[in-house]
Amino acid sequence: MDDRKGRFGIHGGQYVPEVLMNAAHELEEAYNHYKDDPEFNRELTELFNEYAGRPSRLYYARKMTEDLGGAKIYLKREDLNHTGAHKINNVLGQVLLAKKMGKKRIIAETGAGQHGVASATAAALMNMECVVFMGEEDTRRQALNVYRMRLLGAQVIPVSSGTATLKDAVSEAMREWTNRVNDTYYCMGSVVGPHPFPEIVRDFQAVISKEIKEQILEKEGRLPDAVIACVGGGSNAIGTFHHFVEDKEVQLIGCEAAGRGVDTYETAATIATGSVGIFHGMKSYFCQDQYGQIAPVYSISAGLDYPGIGPEHASLHDSGRAKYVPITDDEAVDAFEYLARTEGIIPAIESAHAVAYARKLAPTMGKDQIIVITVSGRGDKDCAAIARYRGEDIHE
């Protein structure tokens, strides 16, 4: 074990330019203070419950269970949160923290736009200025979310550098943080980046597994055999895993975006196809070439379209505690349609990756076994893209 700060096994760390180190230290100090502060936690719980609509439901998917004929399937309904995804958990925590730290301005990166919308929402609620960096390519793919962010009072800055997608939005947000470190809080959208972000974001998302545990014990009187979540950077997955890490009988399964397949270059499956590297402030697995140049990645899901994975996931993979499986676009789209027809729930295309794996796993398990799938977000945003995928052109 490395004794440097913010390590998960060999992964994590604080690989940021010197200009940002003091800000990272300041954030760490503030977080260590507030995370155990009763008043902070009271305010956050109130925001979770009264504003975001927590606790989210743990829904028994009876038709899906019967259809697959194996393990009993529960859905953790993060899609029912305010703004339609798990992202709100993290931003309420971070924006509240930023406010306590005396910051006036929030910056964030976004891929599909979900984290950007959540950040703009929290910033509007808490009276902060908000600037969202979004790859130019993504602003075109997700024009509706760009409008939502503006409606919420945020400024959206299209990023045209590099591949003009999520990784470049992260780079640009880090650059902006470097330039205006004094009054600006960088609200990281996933369990990635330099220490202490992977820890902070995990702690705010851990409410997912905390609730799953309470809810499943109440409904079934026992822990699940497996919990499944999709993984890009990995925030909903770490939130789903966290309170089960010590419960060795619970299998932890993360579903990566394989895009057109892990044997193609059009993939974003970091664990399946990547190698250890240092990027965006952390040591972890990355999709890269032999010289360490970060590879362009692809997935139908803009939210999973990231060439890295959070350092805690990298470590859970190394230790074998969690298993990571690649799911292709085809499988995810099938699962998207399947959940819509079977349960009347349209999941985010990201979450559909987790549903897809459950469809493979459940039939191999006994009827006395239990799977919990985290439906990290709702799929309204994806309908036009899925229609296009099926050869139908609709206008939003």
Place this chain on the structure above:
Amino acid sequence: MSKLQAAFQNGKVFMAFITCGDPDLQTTAAAVKAAVENGADIIELNIPFSDPTAVDPVIQEANIRALQRGITTDSVFDFVRELRKQITVPLVFSTYANVVFSYGADRFVRTCAEIGVDGLIVPDVPFEERQEFLPQCRKYGVALISMLAVTSRQRVAAIAREAEGFLYLMGCPGTREQELTELMDTVRQNTGIPCVVCLNGTEDYRLKDVATKTDGVAVDTPIVTLMARYGTGSAEPVGAYVRQIKEELRAI
């Protein structure tokens, strides 16, 4: 005395940043020679990285252009092996952690030593993470340059005390002269190692003011911008630019 230290013996130092392979390695060689002929004391050779987050987009674009032309770490090493035969001033590599890490840090630094590279600047490896590459750098006698910023504040003293080669003060928009003065006072109290300051045009101070307080200046964006504009004909404008800055430095 190391070659890097020796470079600081004749007045204020000028360190020129040049991206390897933008627009091609021949032009890089010509620009390096022009910079040296016109008074550059140290050459900072940038090994391209796909996503350099610590620098402005002008440098990222240069990095991407070089990568698109097929420049790799190995081709830069081969290039520098030849260049070294024609250039005597100290050479330092500037690149990102993943370029060094993915090559194998030991193999990377050993190659640096073999081909005559004197130092290594890795902007995304701060003081607290220096163990990532410091053992290899010490083993092969390549200086791992310590980065400083005006935002380093209470960490300045510790960074200065542990510095090797020279200290590199990163550019930070809006930095005021007073902040620089205070930082340099702390540096001088803690080390005899020289300190260069990066000047990329966004700071709120003049060349003459910073150069008086430090041991020299490093220039990146303005040179990369010149090379983007003049392409294969960059050697002359780069040389002229270096000559002009160097004259100002000599006048101090």
